[in-house]
Amino acid sequence: xxxxxxxxxxxxxxxxxxxxxxxxxxxxxxxxxxxxxxxxxxxxxxxxxxxxxxxxxxxxxxxxxxxxxxxxxxxxxxxxxxxxxxxxxxxxxxxxxxxxxxxxxxxxxxxxxxxxxxxxxxxxxxxxxxxxxxxxxxxxxxxxxxxxxxxxxxxxxxxxxxxxxxxxxxxxxxxxxxxxxxxxxxxxxxxxxxxxxxxxxxxxxxxxxxxxxxxxxxxxxxxxxxxxxxxxxxxxxxxxxxxxxxxxxxxxxxxxxxxxxxxxxxxxxxxxxxxxxxxxxxxxxxxx
Amino acid sequence: xxxxxxxxxxxxxxxxxxxxxxxxxxxxxxxxxxxxxxxxxxxxxxxxxxxxxxxxxxxxxxxxxxxxxxxxxxxxxxxxxxxxxxxxxxxxxxxxxxxxxxxxxxxxxxxxxxxxxxxxxx
Numbered sequence: 508x509x510x511x512x513x514x515x516x517x518x519x520x521x522x523x524x525x526x527x528x529x530x531x532x533x534x535x536x537x538x539x540x541x542x543x544x545x546x547x548x549x550x551x552x553x554x555x556x557x558x559x560x561x562x563x564x565x566x567x568x569x570x571x572x573x574x575x576x577x578x579x580x581x582x583x584x585x586x587x588x589x590x591x592x593x594x595x596x597x598x599x600x601x602x603x604x605x606x607x608x609x610x611x612x613x614x615x616x617x618x619x620x621x622x623x624x625x626x627x628x629x630x631x632x633x634x635x636x637x638x639x640x641x642x643x644x645x646x647x648x649x650x651x652x653x654x655x656x657x658x659x660x661x662x663x664x665x666x667x668x669x670x671x672x673x674x675x676x677x678x679x680x681x682x683x684x685x686x687x688x689x690x691x692x693x694x695x696x697x698x699x700x701x702x703x704x705x706x707x708x709x710x711x712x713x714x715x716x717x718x719x720x721x722x723x724x725x726x727x728x729x730x731x732x733x734x735x736x737x738x739x740x741x742x743x744x745x746x747x748x749x750x751x752x753x754x755x756x757x758x759x760x761x762x763x764x765x766x767x768x769x770x771x772x773x774x775x776x777x778x779x780x781x782x783x784x785x786x787x788x789x790x791x792x793x794x795x
Numbered sequence: 796x797x798x799x800x801x802x803x804x805x806x807x808x809x810x811x812x813x814x815x816x817x818x819x820x821x822x823x824x825x826x827x828x829x830x831x832x833x834x835x836x837x838x839x840x841x842x843x844x845x846x847x848x849x850x851x852x853x854x855x856x857x858x859x860x861x862x863x864x865x866x867x868x869x870x871x872x873x874x875x876x877x878x879x880x881x882x883x884x885x886x887x888x889x890x891x892x893x894x895x896x897x898x899x900x901x902x903x904x905x906x907x908x909x910x911x912x913x914x915x916x917x
Binding site: 557558559560561580582584586588593594597604605606607608609612613614615616617619620621638640649653657659 | 796797799800802803804805806807814815832834835838839842844883905906907908909910911912914917
């Protein structure tokens with residue numbers, strides 16, 4: 508059996524009363540959770556002026572991460588899909604407000620009102636399809652889209668994630684970029700399998716000097732996702748308004764040369780491709 | 796759930812264009828004492844939809860808020876304490892939140908609104 512909870516059951520079932528109780532009784536879990544939260548808060552880089560902010564805790568669970576936020580004086584709203592975990596949070600008398608909500612259905616806040624968002628070990632759940640109606644891509648899109656809308660301009664979101672593999676990390680990151688976020692991944696303790704922690708640091712709006720990637724903990728390296736590929740790093744505002752396909756601007760369409768090139772590519776990959784003839788890429792008559 | 800959260804929350808059912816503000820049906824309201832932080836209130840003021848806050852506060856039985864408010868009023872301690880009370884000290888413990896457009900009811904139990912959508916609402 509896998510040790511990854513994501514592979515065992517949907518979150519609202521996995522985090523049942525028994526699992527939820529661990530989050531109050533195990534001092535180890537409590538310690539790790541609060542450490543992760545402190546680190547996430549550090550990466551959130553809120554202005555240091557003593558003014559409490561309104562933060563979002565996505566997948567707040569039993570409110571362990573929220574307690575750290577409260578300690579720092581911030582107001583927070585937590586959402587989670589597991590009623591059992593929220594009940595534990597009630598028992599612990601956390602100070603923030605709790606919502607029973609599925610992040611994959613969109614967050615549902617007014618635009619621009621939230622000063623920052625954190626999430627500890629929750630986002631990877633979005634990549635699972637636990638019900639027949641679940642479509643991970645759609646859920647990721649709904650989540651990041653609604654998050655982008657509700658965050659104030661220049662606000663940050665820091666997600667501690669446990670992606671299963673590289674593909675999953677790229678998938679999550681791509682949807683974040685599509686929504687308009689800029690940012691990347693910060694890896695703490697990259698050389699230790701156990702201590703290694705990944706944080707997605709996302710900024711709402713185009714990147715600026717003040718929101719450049721922060722330093723990592725431990726002896727670490729900066730893992731700018733899909734390194735070198737600058738296009739994936741950021742989707743600038745101007746980029747988003749560019750027409751989707753250049754084709755529309757060129758009017759003429761793609762032409763025979765382009766088609767031949769593509770067919771050659773496909774052939775090299777070993778796919779079945781019809782032979783090139785005089786009909787290849789020829790325009791249809793107007794009356795068709 | 797505090798009115799702070801209510802003021803941020805909007806219904807995101809598929810096809811709803813203006814899901815804000817959610818109407819409140821009250822069964823039980825509790826008050827919890829919290830320290831007043833003027834800095835936080837000042838920074839929140841610009842984000843609060845005042846009309847919705849006044850309306851929500853009235854619907855849970857607190858009508859001390861003025862109909863109109865502008866930033867200059869934030870200097871008055873009296874106003875701050877009322878604002879603080881409405882925003883952070885009143886908790887909707889049991890009740891229902893209602894989507895203004897579709898009338899969909901989101902039950903609130905033990906202070907936690909159940910905002911889970913059905914599959915056909917996503």
